[in-house]
Amino acid sequence: xxxxxxxxxxxxxxxxxxxxxxxxxxxxxxxxxxxxxxxxxxxxxxxxxxxxxxxxxxxxxxxxxxx
Numbered sequence: 290x291x292x293x294x295x296x297x298x299x300x301x302x303x304x305x306x307x308x309x310x311x312x313x314x315x316x317x318x319x320x321x322x323x324x325x326x327x328x329x330x331x332x333x334x335x336x337x338x339x340x341x342x343x344x345x346x347x348x349x350x351x352x353x354x355x356x
Contacts, residue, residue, distance in 0.1 A: 300346060
């Protein structure tokens with residue numbers, strides 16, 4: 290599973306921007322999509338959380354793996 294930093298890199302590349310941070314949770318916004326909350330912790334994200342964030346962002350796991 291990817292780390293929070295790898296997921297952030299993918300989301301930034303696809304139009305998400307940081308809005309603010311509250312503790313260890315980073316809030317991302319996109320002009321046409323939902324707001325996302327990413328927990329910034331050490332290590333890999335749990336699989337279920339990773340897939341939920343991707344789904345909320347409008348992406349599939351395959352899209353993440355491709356690029």
